Amino acid sequence: MEVRSTLWHGVFAKAHQRAEVLLKACASTIMARSGDEGLTAAAAVGGGKPVAAMTMGQHVDLIRRLGRSLLSRDDGRLLNRLTELRNDFVHGRLPREQGPTQTVEFLSLAGELCRSRLLAAISGAASETSGTNDTDPGGPK
Numbered sequence: 001m002e003v004r005s006t007l008w009h010g011v012f013a014k015a016h017q018r019a020e021v022l023l024k025a026c027a028s029t030i031m032a033r034s035g036d037e038g039l040t041a042a043a044a045v046g047g048g049k050p051v052a053a054m055t056m057g058q059h060v061d062l063i064r065r066l067g068r069s070l071l072s073r074d075d076g077r078l079l080n081r082l083t084e085l086r087n088d089f090v091h092g093r094l095p096r097e098q099g100p101t102q103t104v105e106f107l108s109l110a111g112e113l114c115r116s117r118l119l120a121a122i123s124g125a126a127s128e129t130s131g132t133n134d135t136d137p138g139g140p141k
Contacts, residue, residue, distance in 0.1 A: 008099040016086045019110050020056045026122045027059040030066045041065040070121045082109050
């Protein structure tokens with residue numbers, strides 16, 4: 001069975017959109033916990049844009065500035081590579097013949113992001129602020 005040559009493009013598009021949603025949630029959560037420091041960092045990174053309107057690269061920069069304690073060295077490299085691949089794809093710099101290979105790499109890195117120390121810390125913080133209890137099948141407290 002042969003895969004259509006454009007299938008990778010659709011898969012990559014969906015994957016990077018989902019990764020951007022995760023990174024936006026991380027940036028928003030970290031900023032909400034950072035008070036005035038978060039507002040200052042967001043102004044420096046986003047040039048006055050609200051966090052919701054920032055690019056993926058700006059979300060990563062905000063995470064780096066405010067979430068240093070949540071990032072391992074590997075997390076930093078992971079964020080760099082995800083952003084690099086996403087930018088190459090979105091800005092048309094990803095050669096078509098490399099598309100399938102780069103898509104697999106992006107998916108693998110996105111999986112690592114989901115298992116990262118950063119996401120574990122953020123998901124714990126989100127559970128605390130939303131009032132949910134993961135061990136209670138009844139849902140919110």
